[in-house]
Amino acid sequence: MKSLEELAAIRDKMKHVASTRRAAHDAKRVAVAMGTCGINAGARAVLNAFTEAVAGAGLEDVMVTQTGCIGLCSQEPVARVILDGQETVYVNLTPEKARRIVAEHLKGGKPVEEYAIGR
């Protein structure tokens, strides 16, 4: 270790580990429905896309987690995005849609209306 920059580079590389373990920051949350229906429809790929996109965007205060079936089995994969007390439900998701939601909604603050229901 010959400089502070080297240390900072390691810290940066490990940023995702640190933010994953800052428990219970419930204010900003993505919950991907992982019931049997969701998993069948490809929710795991969506979940992983959310995880990577959130980390890639440097959104350390957003927790990506799972939830059970929320009853919309015909429109899985489904995810709930909870931001500052406001909940948005997204349906028929794909990894690409997940990345767009991270960029526009979680980072940009503007829900992606065309993927959302009940708004």
Added chain:
Amino acid sequence: MYRSNVMVCGGTGCTSSGSDAIARAFEEEIRAVGLEKEVRVVRTGCFGLCALGPVVVIYPEGTFYSMVKEEHVKEIVDEHLLKGRPVTKYLYSETVAEDGSVKALDDTPFYRKQLRIALRNCGRIDPENIEEYIAFDGYRALGKVLTEMTPEQVIQTVLDSGLRGRGGAGFPTGLKWRFAAGNAADQKYVCCNADEGDPGAFMDRSILEGDPHVVIEAMAIAAYAIGASQGYIYVRAEYPIAVHRLQVAIAQARQYGLLGRDIFGTGFDFDVDVKLGAGAFVCGEETALMTSIEGKRGEPRPRPPFPAVKGLFGKPTILNNVETYANVPQIILNGADWFRAMGTEKSKGTKVFALGGKINNTGLVEIPMGTTLRTIVEEIGGGIPGGKKFKAAQTGGPSGGCIPASLIDTPIDYDNLIAIGSMMGSGGLIVMDEDTCMVDIAKFFLEFTVDESCGKCTPCRVGTKRLLELLNKITDGKGTMEDLDKITELAEFIKANSLCGLGQTAPNPVLSTLRYFRDEYVEHIRNKRCPAGVCKALLNYQIDPVKCKGCTLCARACPAGAISGTVRQPHRIDTAKCVKCGACMEKCKFGAISKG
């Protein structure tokens, strides 16, 4: 990239109840469902709630599974990790609300009043991975010290923070560093005392197991401050997990150039070696510890000269405790004022206690100085099992004393504990209920110091032995009231004349119990009675002939053949044969047997 982390406690407590097998089971089950690229299993240090181990915490949610068994693992993986449904029946019950929702761990009584600074990384990082330590600001304080601060500024910051030695005596850490910095020498040393020996204490072990790099980083900071280039960590060989993780950490720090030559390109050189202690209690005393590192028999020597002048190998040396070091990097990063804002007027920051004895939540707790004993026992500790009454708490181990129920609202800090005849000590806190005999407790600690006295000076070697004989006389029912005066006189003599801290503090448990529980001593002497029903020589077991149904269970349980009687007739105990083991009382279904 892992979306979820399964943190399995790898501290000594949970390891001994099988947490390693649980971690392996998690790894297998996670592979079985194909989640190995999404979920990672990490073996961590202690979470603190040892009573409910093995503990597993799953992030990002922070859900806390307690008393996990191997057979629970598959269900947790299938439900929680795959489908996102925490298995509430295996969760720590305090984290499950009445409606079945999961509460944050920080909202539970055990964690709510705690403030984890020395333990901040315990349970949060993989102690065998230096990059995880760096992820949580590790080695940033060392970088700051080497590139932005002069040694004098480092010392002043530590001094201003008010940090005092966590090994028990409470000497200001910054002052110790300043003395050593002021003595010019061609070689100086920085040592770490990890020879934790108090019965029931495991604070230092847990820090080394959960966050070994914090100690290495702090020692490097201390070395820079006083002008040393070599450090030694003296740790007891009975701590195999701690020793292993320290060695891994040192090797990694060397590999990353955080130990060795020219650290951060500043020209500062520092390295650390581990010295294993063979477990002698006296080697926790600073001069004995250094003598032992030198390869000699671990015996203390008179001070002065103090180690800051003439320590290890005759060179200026500082010796700090593990927990003291664990506070240092945070003080450097957050500033002295941040640290000073916590605690009481003369005791700043937090203190880690190993909570044990008659308490529900046995474990490791870190609280701000000034927290009352009541908060620790009733809230954090979850009270006393079996609805029994709190009688006293023992702090400071064999060097300390007890705090009686009447003083349960005393704010805990260095000076208050000294004022009430106990001491902070390294952090063992043993809770006692009404079934504890205070004379017996004094005897227990004195037996320990008699065993552990190194024998170099007479007041300690002979004095503690004679003191123990006086206590034995009392618990055998042969004591006299004059013995109480003799005990006090002898105890004061041992305190005043012993060579080192071991002897100087050995009589404290006796003096303190005599101060607060004199009536118990008197009861043993005058009425030949042990009020708590502990001292065997003073006990008699009896069978109530009215309650006894003559079921013969007790007679069959008695190992001494002391119980006689025919079926369906009241039995009786032959007191001459009775060995007072209590086996009969445990077996009796009718509550017919009593002791007293």
